[in-house]
Amino acid sequence: MIRRTLVVLGALALTLATFATAAPQAAAPATKPKAAAKGAAVAAKPAASALPGYTEADINAALQAAYAKYKDLQEGKNADYIPALAKVDSKIYGIALVTTDGKVYTAGDIQSEVSIQSISKVFTMAKVIEEQGPDAIANTIGVDATGMRFNSIVSIEFSQKALGGPEMNALVNPGAIAATSMVKGATRDAIWNGILGFYSDFAGRPLSVNQEVFKSESDTNQRNQAIGYLMYAYGYIKAEPMRATDIYTEQCSVSVNAKDLALMAGTLANAGKNPVTGKQVLEQEYVPKVLAVMATAGLYDDSGKWLFRTGLPGKSGVGGGIIAVSPGKFGIAVISPPLDEAGNSVRAQKAIADVSNALGGNPYDVKPR
Ligand code: GLN
Numbered sequence: 001m002i003r004r005t006l007v008v009l010g011a012l013a014l015t016l017a018t019f020a021t022a023a024p025q026a027a028a029p030a031t032k033p034k035a036a037a038k039g040a041a042v043a044a045k046p047a048a049s050a051l052p053g054y055t056e057a058d059i060n061a062a063l064q065a066a067y068a069k070y071k072d073l074q075e076g077k078n079a080d081y082i083p084a085l086a087k088v089d090s091k092i093y094g095i096a097l098v099t100t101d102g103k104v105y106t107a108g109d110i111q112s113e114v115s116i117q118s119i120s121k122v123f124t125m126a127k128v129i130e131e132q133g134p135d136a137i138a139n140t141i142g143v144d145a146t147g148m149r150f151n152s153i154v155s156i157e158f159s160q161k162a163l164g165g166p167e168m169n170a171l172v173n174p175g176a177i178a179a180t181s182m183v184k185g186a187t188r189d190a191i192w193n194g195i196l197g198f199y200s201d202f203a204g205r206p207l208s209v210n211q212e213v214f215k216s217e218s219d220t221n222q223r224n225q226a227i228g229y230l231m232y233a234y235g236y237i238k239a240e241p242m243r244a245t246d247i248y249t250e251q252c253s254v255s256v257n258a259k260d261l262a263l264m265a266g267t268l269a270n271a272g273k274n275p276v277t278g279k280q281v282l283e284q285e286y287v288p289k290v291l292a293v294m295a296t297a298g299l300y301d302d303s304g305k306w307l308f309r310t311g312l313p314g315k316s317g318v319g320g321g322i323i324a325v326s327p328g329k330f331g332i333a334v335i336s337p338p339l340d341e342a343g344n345s346v347r348a349q350k351a352i353a354d355v356s357n358a359l360g361g362n363p364y365d366v367k368p369r
Contacts, residue, residue: 050099051329054359059105062358063095066351067107076338076346079318084216088114088337092320094258095351097332098266102275104259113255114335115213117317118150118171118343120199120251121179122298123264125170126282126290127198128182134289136182141175141236142166145297145304150343151223156230166236169297171315173248177228178236180251181244188243195251201281202264204274207254213319214253221249256321258335265323265331268313291325299349302342309353311362322348326361 047055071093080086094109129137137143144167146155151173159168170179185191200207225245232241256264267274268290272282282290294313299306299322306314314324320337322345332355334348356362 050101050103051359056103056105059097059099059359060107062355063097063105063107065358066354067093067095069354070336070347070350071108073347073350076340078320078337079339079343082213082217082220082318084210084213085115085318085337088320090337093334093336093347095332095334095355096258096262097330097355098259098262098269098275099330100266100270100275100328102266104262104276106259108258109335110258112335113210113257113260114319114321114337115210115252115317116199116254116256116261116321117252117319118176119256119261119264119315119317119319119321119323120254121171121176122268122290122294122315122323123199123202124176124183124195124248124251125179125293126286127195128170128179129286129289130198130282131184132182134286137170137179137289137293140166140182141170141178142168143293143296144169146172147301148172150300151227153223153227153230156227156234169293171293171297172300173224174227174231174236177224177241177244177248178231180248181231181237181239181241183247188247192247192250195247196254198281199251199254199264201274201277201279202267203256203260204263204277205260207256207260209250209253210255211253213255214250217249217253218246221245224249252317258321258333261321261323261333261335262331265325265333267331268325269327269329269331271328287327291327294325299344300342302340302344306344306349309349310356311364312352312356314352316344316348318343320345320348322352324352324356324361326356326359327363329361330359332356332361 049056092112095107097105148155156174168175183191228241228245231237271284272287273280291313298315312324316322321335323333334351336345336347
């Protein structure tokens with residue numbers, strides 16, 4: 001009898017032990033609804049935002065503070081190696097942030113448009129990845145920072161000499177022209193329409209080209225033509241290097257305002273789905289690949305400094321725009337034409353860093369459990 005009781009007690013202890021070990025697992029899913037319920041409680045407040053812990057007023061305040069802080073900053077100068085860019089109003093200064101629930105927050109000038117320039121490189125690379133998969137970029141152009149200026153020719157030579165594969169990326173001119181050459185299409189028109197349509201889906205409206213900028217850069221882009229030919233000579237570009245350079249120049253001339261850029265970034269922040277139109281523009285699984293190249297090479301040879309300050313994948317253009325992505329949270333863009341030595345907008349870097357850091361945007365900045 002005693003023995004039987006012991007056996008029963010033993011079995012009971014075993015059952016309890018099983019429960020005990022199962023408990024943490026059972027607790028894991030149980031915490032989710034709890035967290036969701038907490039989120040729902042926050043969302044029920046009228047001024048709550050999609051950013052956990054921040055209200056809409058917090059976001060607006062962060063944008064307004066950054067706008068005011070840098071409005072009168074007189075550093076940097078417009079790009080002038082493309083004549084049309086030198087003429088752009090240096091005072092244009094606008095900030096836009098789009099949260100992944102599609103809410104748009106703005107400060108300053110969000111009407112004025114500038115040419116997208118190198119920010120286009122992100123979306124052409126994304127198009128090639130969408131059409132051919134990430135390895136098509138990784139194995140042909142590469143996904144390593146060059147550590148050199150965006151139009152460096154020496155970087156092509158170094159990439160050639162590197163053992164074990166290409167050491168370049170699609171966010172500097174040589175790799176970007178090569179990426180443009182990889183976009184599918186039977187004719188120039190078909191390729192171009194595919195590129196412009198893809199950009200427009202990211203921006204959530206039909207974009208168009210600033211013809212003055214396109215002509216100005218076409219007349220003066222001999223260096224990029226040289227880069228196109230050199231990339232062809234080394235086999236990165238398979239055919240028609242001047243057509244690729246020409247389409248690349250046209251894609252750089254696409255006209256955007258700060259809100260367009262923020263929505264393009266916001267679509268990347270929202271796993272490839274435009275948070276305003278709801279269209280899945282880029283396959284979700286490809287988004288981390290695009291963000292990785294932005295993180296390592298988006299601000300050219302200053303990409304490390306930028307990541308150190310913000311933790312955000314970003315991309316700049318010599319038109320004065322910068323976009324940055326806080327995955328799952330928001331896309332942000334600032335337009336301000338004066339650039340620093342590396343070719344990155346001075347105000348845009350400062351304003352994005354301030355806003356993101358004020359709103360917990362840095363994905364590496366987590367609290368211990
Ligand atoms: N269209 C420009 C160029 O090729 C783009 C450069 C940039 O924005 N960094 O020089």
